[in-house]
Amino acid sequence: MAWNFDGSTPIYLQIVNILKGEIAGGAYPPGSRLPSVRDLALEAGVNPNTMQRALAELERTGLVNAQRTAGRFITEDAPQLTQLRYSMSEQIISELVERLRALGLSDEQIPDAVRAWIERDHSGQS
Amino acid sequence: MAWNFDGSTPIYLQIVNILKGEIAGGAYPPGSRLPSVRDLALEAGVNPNTMQRALAELERTGLVNAQRTAGRFITEDAPQLTQLRYSMSEQIISELVERLRALGLSDEQIPDAVRAWIERDHSGQS
Amino acid sequence: MAWNFDGSTPIYLQIVNILKGEIAGGAYPPGSRLPSVRDLALEAGVNPNTMQRALAELERTGLVNAQRTAGRFITEDAPQLTQLRYSMSEQIISELVERLRALGLSDEQIPDAVRAWIERDHSGQS
């Protein structure tokens, strides 16, 4: 099945972001092996070249490193993963705040609204 | 200019959501006139019928009402607009809290992270 | 403005029925003068010939009679008007009963439902 790509940004960058999110979220634990380019491309419904480019980008940032014959592996550099998690959460939070501001919520209201939502949420996890 | 539509949801529903957001955010004040179906369709880069369908949906919910020959007007029903703002903020918060959870943040950390981000943000509004 | 004509029956017959209804309801009192063919045709949005044919039909039944130069007049024959009112009410009632039967109402329920509706109706006339 093809994922959903936005027409405004290059697809490979969108893939980079998605993969970053999955790595940060622990879908691929540190040191584990990523699926092959071919498999990832198939799953995402994109051309293998596009996926290749996305993975090259991840490699450039040091998040994954290629072992020529054995495939690509997630870095075991804990600080880097922490840093990734941090920057991604920043990105999500900024989007959240911007959208709530656009709705007319004040900066004071926003954290309280978030806290209230979480308390109200039944599926909450501590 | 054509907007960005996601392939997974019907375009007319995405338009409904975008317009709801703009109305909730005050882009179209209560009682003001919306651009004509044709103009909105042109701006969004969709067929007038598609835009018409989206507006019909907004009308069904009572957010806007059509005056045969004069155009469509935003409701002046303040409670309804308040309610809209509330439900849209709920939707945004739920989406983004889920994404932060997926990143490994705990329910306790999230509101604090949001508050910290806002304090750090230069473009803040009171 | 053009009236609403059904495609299944000749228009002139539909006009006959409408005029019968108006005469029976007292819109044109006994002995009064009908508007000219031209005016009636204009109002109904049909060709004068069609209206002419409808009026000829009314004349055939004796409901109206033409005075060559002065126009057409509603009959003053009271029994005939009574008879008309009767047959038209029969026609309406038969339609009502058929449609309620089609909805699953029994012959016992129908008159009671009608009576109940009238009692519930605020705009009732004694």
Added chain:
Amino acid sequence: MAWNFDGSTPIYLQIVNILKGEIAGGAYPPGSRLPSVRDLALEAGVNPNTMQRALAELERTGLVNAQRTAGRFITEDAPQLTQLRYSMSEQIISELVERLRALGLSDEQIPDAVRAWIERDHSGQS
């Protein structure tokens, strides 16, 4: 065969009413499958889109529900069907009582005239 549509009301709304009547009358029992959009459109002599719109309207009211690939099914919610039957009979009665009043019948006469008609009618059903 093409049905008869009135020029004054949108066709799709007339179709909604006709279908409501047929459902209320039991032509399509609860839980049964409606003919496909295309078949209904063909039978009614309208464009499939028009029929689609009518069915979407029925779906909005919860009278039928669509199962993506299998077709549309009449609701099995008995109270809703009862409610439908009631509101449709109200509508029919109000329309026809108005017409009888316009004919000069008093509110007292009407139910009796209906009862008399039924007793006189040979095709009556208990």
Added chain:
DNA sequence: GTGGTCTAGACCACC
């Protein structure tokens, strides 16, 4: 010029 309706024809996902 506005909203609204209708038709015709195409394409998609699902099974």
Added chain:
DNA sequence: GTGGTCTAGACCACA
């Protein structure tokens, strides 16, 4: 095959 969406283009009533 099913329902659903989208486009293109036409027509209407209203004022």
